[in-house]
Amino acid sequence: MSIRIEKAESLKQKPESKKIPFGQVFTDHMFVMDYEEGQGWYDPRIVPYAPITLDPAAMIFHYGQTVFEGLKAYRTKDGGTLLFRPDKNMQRLNKSNRRMSIPEIDEEEVLGYIKQLVEIEKDWVPEFEGTSLYIRPFIISTEPNLAVAPSKTYKLMVILSPVGPYFAGGMKPVRIKVEDEFTRAVKGGTGAAKTAGNYSAAYRAQANAKQEGHADVLWLDGVEKRYIEEVGSMNIFFKIDGKVVTPALSGSILEGVTRMSVLELLKDWDIPVEERKISVAELYQYYEEGKLEEAFGAGTAAVISPVGRLDWLGNTMTINDEEVGPLAKRLYDEITGIQLGEREDTKGWSVNV
Amino acid sequence: MSIRIEKAESLKQKPESKKIPFGQVFTDHMFVMDYEEGQGWYDPRIVPYAPITLDPAAMIFHYGQTVFEGLKAYRTKDGGTLLFRPDKNMQRLNKSNRRMSIPEIDEEEVLGYIKQLVEIEKDWVPEFEGTSLYIRPFIISTEPNLAVAPSKTYKLMVILSPVGPYFAGGMKPVRIKVEDEFTRAVKGGTGAAKTAGNYSAAYRAQANAKQEGHADVLWLDGVEKRYIEEVGSMNIFFKIDGKVVTPALSGSILEGVTRMSVLELLKDWDIPVEERKISVAELYQYYEEGKLEEAFGAGTAAVISPVGRLDWLGNTMTINDEEVGPLAKRLYDEITGIQLGEREDTKGWSVNV
Numbered sequence: 001m002s003i004r005i006e007k008a009e010s011l012k013q014k015p016e017s018k019k020i021p022f023g024q025v026f027t028d029h030m031f032v033m034d035y036e037e038g039q040g041w042y043d044p045r046i047v048p049y050a051p052i053t054l055d056p057a058a059m060i061f062h063y064g065q066t067v068f069e070g071l072k073a074y075r076t077k078d079g080g081t082l083l084f085r086p087d088k089n090m091q092r093l094n095k096s097n098r099r100m101s102i103p104e105i106d107e108e109e110v111l112g113y114i115k116q117l118v119e120i121e122k123d124w125v126p127e128f129e130g131t132s133l134y135i136r137p138f139i140i141s142t143e144p145n146l147a148v149a150p151s152k153t154y155k156l157m158v159i160l161s162p163v164g165p166y167f168a169g170g171m172k173p174v175r176i177k178v179e180d181e182f183t184r185a186v187k188g189g190t191g192a193a194k195t196a197g198n199y200s201a202a203y204r205a206q207a208n209a210k211q212e213g214h215a216d217v218l219w220l221d222g223v224e225k226r227y228i229e230e231v232g233s234m235n236i237f238f239k240i241d242g243k244v245v246t247p248a249l250s251g252s253i254l255e256g257v258t259r260m261s262v263l264e265l266l267k268d269w270d271i272p273v274e275e276r277k278i279s280v281a282e283l284y285q286y287y288e289e290g291k292l293e294e295a296f297g298a299g300t301a302a303v304i305s306p307v308g309r310l311d312w313l314g315n316t317m318t319i320n321d322e323e324v325g326p327l328a329k330r331l332y333d334e335i336t337g338i339q340l341g342e343r344e345d346t347k348g349w350s351v352n353v
Numbered sequence: 354m355s356i357r358i359e360k361a362e363s364l365k366q367k368p369e370s371k372k373i374p375f376g377q378v379f380t381d382h383m384f385v386m387d388y389e390e391g392q393g394w395y396d397p398r399i400v401p402y403a404p405i406t407l408d409p410a411a412m413i414f415h416y417g418q419t420v421f422e423g424l425k426a427y428r429t430k431d432g433g434t435l436l437f438r439p440d441k442n443m444q445r446l447n448k449s450n451r452r453m454s455i456p457e458i459d460e461e462e463v464l465g466y467i468k469q470l471v472e473i474e475k476d477w478v479p480e481f482e483g484t485s486l487y488i489r490p491f492i493i494s495t496e497p498n499l500a501v502a503p504s505k506t507y508k509l510m511v512i513l514s515p516v517g518p519y520f521a522g523g524m525k526p527v528r529i530k531v532e533d534e535f536t537r538a539v540k541g542g543t544g545a546a547k548t549a550g551n552y553s554a555a556y557r558a559q560a561n562a563k564q565e566g567h568a569d570v571l572w573l574d575g576v577e578k579r580y581i582e583e584v585g586s587m588n589i590f591f592k593i594d595g596k597v598v599t600p601a602l603s604g605s606i607l608e609g610v611t612r613m614s615v616l617e618l619l620k621d622w623d624i625p626v627e628e629r630k631i632s633v634a635e636l637y638q639y640y641e642e643g644k645l646e647e648a649f650g651a652g653t654a655a656v657i658s659p660v661g662r663l664d665w666l667g668n669t670m671t672i673n674d675e676e677v678g679p680l681a682k683r684l685y686d687e688i689t690g691i692q693l694g695e696r697e698d699t700k701g702w703s704v705n706v
Contacts, residue, residue: 023499064549146376197550
């Protein structure tokens with residue numbers, strides 16, 4: 001579809017410092033496209049960033065039929081702009097759409113629109129080390145109707161937000177609490193979809209964890225409350241006795257793009273890796289045997305976030321003396337190196353804008 | 354707080370027929386109140402029904418932090434307007450608020466605002482038998498911020514929608530499918546809160562059921578997939594060998610106002626009732642023994658909705674020859690009688706507007 005572009009009449013001041021709070025500053029333009037039953041997706045357009053107007057009965061406000069994605073654009077040393085595996089985000093958006101009964105998008109087409117938006121906003125991609133331009137595509141149900149049923153109209157939007165470095169003072173291991181009361185997701189539910197309700201469902205548990213000095217919670221499976229699933233915004237990896245173990249996708253775990261990239265790199269590096277069910281009790285046993293060498297999360301926000309301590313029902317696992325482990329560091333350097341165009345991209349992960 | 358009232362300059366045409374599709378027609382005014390961290394809830398106002406304007410980064414679009422309620426205003430024969438146990442909806446709204454990390458409301462105060470709104474819109478309460486004015490209070494998170502954390506600002510709104518009779522051609526038993534693939538909610542999750550994400554999570558299962566000729570699905574517990582929880586928009590009751598059995602509140606079942614009213618009436622009528630775990634296998638055994646006398650849902654929309662058939666993994670339970678059972682009929686007549694002010698309200702359930 002041909003895209004309509006309406007440029008902003010005046011441009012905003014861009015942040016001068018690299019201390020940009022996550023998700024609070026937005027660029028001058030946004031992408032919008034509408035959907036109507038019978039007509040399909042229509043009127044793709046890049047327009048000035050502006051509030052949107054919806055009927056109070058719009059279904060998004062009542063029944064939460066919505067999906068989103070998160071990816072980043074990186075500034076290379078020679079002034080170019082790179083996206084990291086954006087096709088994976090488009091695939092996952094459609095996977096989420098199917099779970100939430102939202103009409104699918106044309107993945108290539110929408111990726112093309114995102115590239116055009118980022119191209120127009122390329123001066124917003126920050127230059128400081130560790131910074132990037134966060135890209136948030138999302139689809140909301142807009143039909144004004146209180147019937148509990150899929151919407152007949154939708155709006156796909158893409159907004160952009162420059163973000164500062166995740167680790168402002170250098171990479172630092174975090175403390176995580178194994179959540180034993182609340183549940184994030186369960187088999188047959190929406191845990192594998194990137195949909196709004198999964199995130200606010202976690203707030204109570206996260207607030208409790210923060211009060212106790214933890215950065216986030218590690219979720220267990222909803223059925224037996226034994227098997228490790230994921231951290232709020234990251235998939236989790238453990239290095240145990242030379243092998244890397246990560247929970248197998250269970251239907252209630254989000255399939256992270258960074259997760260799949262870590263798995264591919266480990267394979268390349270001939271580091272043995274197991275995707276399987278792992279209970280927190282099993283993990284604790286390895287810890288007691290001195291075999292738990294590293295733990296780290298993998299996600300778009302932090303790329304790799306080492307876990308220095310895990311607290312589980314009064315048991316404390318201190319991992320690698322709460323220092324950054326060599327594998328976490330190697331993965332971080334490799335992935336960010338590819339993202340910034342500083343390391344050879346043999347897999348075609350980086351996409352030029 | 355003193356309420357600000359801005360009347361609409363022109364009024365809409367009210368529906369003349371009783372065939373009003375649910376949730377698509379809205380009255381002339383709505384109630385709005387805002388919340389800001391540090392200030393609390395402020396500026397309660399009744400204003401003309403109109404679209405609302407939000408930043409595309411408003412948290413409701415991304416992380417689903419939102420709650421809602423549903424109740425009805427009924428027209429009495431002498432032209433009065435009654436609400437049915439609205440204090441219970443206010444209590445549940447705050448219960449949902451606590452689960453979703455949304456600031457609580459002053460229940461009495463907000464109920465007072467709702468009464469004022471209904472009073473202004475009293476000509477919208479339809480007169481035909483079985484009709485009512487549906488009241489939808491809801492709270493949405495409005496802070497423009499992509500950080501995954503509770504919002505610092507919210508908007509509470511109340512919109513009103515005249516609705517036609519649930520059973521247009523008289524009460525008719527429905528066919529329900531026992532859902533064995535998808536899961537609505539699980540212990541530790543948000544199932545007991547009235548929050549948006551729970552509803553769209555059900556669309557896939559409901560669409561499958563409808564294709565097979567079922568009106569809705571009966572959800573099983575998320576852990577063992579054995580115990581009966583609720584129907585999409587109703588709690589469920591079974592009459593087994595003279596006794597009434599309904600699933601005990603498990604933490605993942607919504608505590609319906611109609612459910613609690615049914616329980617209180619059954620007690621008054623000296624009909625034995627058990628709130629307990631009941632598996633679908635146990636139910637099927639009673640069915641085979643000829644002891645499953647009635648099944649019915651209880652909820653604000655239908656009040657009482659008899660279930661004529663339950664399909665479970667290839668097993669069919671035909672209940673009371675797919676006719677309306679005497680207990681379902683008695684409960685329906687009693688509750689709607691009280692709602693319409695036609696039967697004596699010994700419990701103080703009805704509230705005059």
